[in-house]
Amino acid sequence: MPIQRLSVVVTRRLPEVVETRMKELFDVELRDTDAPMTRDELVAAMKRADVLVPTLTDKIDANMLAQAGDTLKLIANFGAGVDHIDVATARQRGILVSNTPGVVTDDTADMTMALILAVTRRIPEGLAVMQSGRWEGWSPTAYLGGRIGGKRLGILGMGRIGQAVARRARAFGMQIHYHNRRRLRPEIEGALEATYWESLDQMVSRVDVISVNCPHTPSTFHLLNARRLKLLKPSAVVVNTSRGEVIDENALTRMLRAGEIAGAGLDVFEGRSEINPRLRELPNVVLLPHMGSSTIEGRVEMGEKVLINIKTFADGHRPPDQVLPSML
Structure with missing residues (x-):
């Protein structure tokens, strides 16, 4: 009997090598365009996913988290900054948040x-x-x-x-x-x-x-x-x-x-x-148009950290880059 894989929704286009590896490991929905998701699209994604992979362009507030489905258990952010995510509310609702520190x-x-x-x-x-x-x-x-x-x-x-x-x-x-x-x-x-x-x-x-x-x-x-x-x-x-x-x-x-x-x-x-x-x-x-972290190497390393955080969570362990409200 095949092992059920985590349902992962990615909100933006990521480097091809990262997307391919996600496809190999998880039941992943990739983004066809690089346009940010609308608020309604984000809420819909949070209702059907086990794991959401957002970026800094995705504002995730308390109201949106209140509408998340029971299956959403991890927000694996692609990026180090998490000021666009209400980390405290996520924790109250039993949703872990991780990021990608140190890469850029x-x-x-x-x-x-x-x-x-x-x-x-x-x-x-x-x-x-x-x-x-x-x-x-x-x-x-x-x-x-x-x-x-x-x-x-x-x-x-x-x-x-x-x-x-x-x-x-x-x-x-x-x-x-x-x-x-x-x-x-x-x-x-x-x-x-x-x-x-x-x-x-x-x-x-x-x-x-x-x-x-x-x-x-x-x-x-x-x-x-x-x-x-x-x-x-x-x-x-x-x-x-x-x-x-x-x-x-x-x-x-x-x-x-x-x-x-x-x-x-x-x-x-x-x-x-x-x-x-x-x-x-x-x-x-x-x-400059927020180019500080814009290197090929940096983006791929960020993706690798996201993969490790999700895979560790899937294996029943705490993501290595979990973000806690007390850290902010």
């Missing part, structure tokens, strides 16, 4: 450095003039940016990604400062030659570049609010490869337009895919 650390740290360089060296402005055919030749005073060597980098959130950013920034000759919920162990802090600031206000007022690398939680919403942004030096640059909600985007936009902040590099936005049109008009702002 290096990819996101690389993109953070790319944004720092792009803003400080005015790379998009140079690219635009070359693509337009308006370049009239080299000039001693054209497109003058600034060195990052010797500058102070303030890292907001010193977890895996924050530490990876610190290692890269040190290689560029930057001085590392950081603010975190908990101070790093002395040996880690020493290896990174990092200066800890218990007061975020004090750190913000002293750094040349601030990099947001903390997750979005209720306690980090608008952590860089209008008052705190005003503490930045006019020559400072803001970079965000974490979550848009950590920065008050309207306040940031106003200050950039007024010249109160020198520039910004943003891979994430408060409105997710709805970009403030005033941001797009600014030459001192680099905007």
Whole structure:
């Protein structure tokens, strides 16, 4: 008698190798298009699946979880961030939630450095003039940016990604400062030659570049609010490869337009895919479409973690990357 396989619904297109392996292991419904599911489609999927595999584009709130079928026992998120899932309500209803931490650390740290360089060296402005055919030749005073060597980098959130950013920034000759919920162990802090600031206000007022690398939680919403942004030096640059909600985007936009902040590099936005049109008009702002984790290797590794979480659950064990409300 064949063993009954778990019913798995995947909400977005995943790398082909991941989808193929899922098909081999589970009774899986794959997505034909890469368009996000509607709210009604998500609820319907949650009613018929044992396991749902969503992404950050799938908002799963308490009302939707209340409509889930009795068979849904695991939400195996494709991605590290779970702020789009009501983890507490899921746990109350006996639904486990897992994620894929640690996979995109290096990819996101690389993109953070790319944004720092792009803003400080005015790379998009140079690219635009070359693509337009308006370049009239080299000039001693054209497109003058600034060195990052010797500058102070303030890292907001010193977890895996924050530490990876610190290692890269040190290689560029930057001085590392950081603010975190908990101070790093002395040996880690020493290896990174990092200066800890218990007061975020004090750190913000002293750094040349601030990099947001903390997750979005209720306690980090608008952590860089209008008052705190005003503490930045006019020559400072803001970079965000974490979550848009950590920065008050309207306040940031106003200050950039007024010249109160020198520039910004943003891979994430408060409105997710709805970009403030005033941001797009600014030459001192680099905007990317959430590309921080966009490498082939990273996406496949994320899929492999999802597979391990589901397979471990199917074997009757706790998924290795289970997310608990107390972790958020």
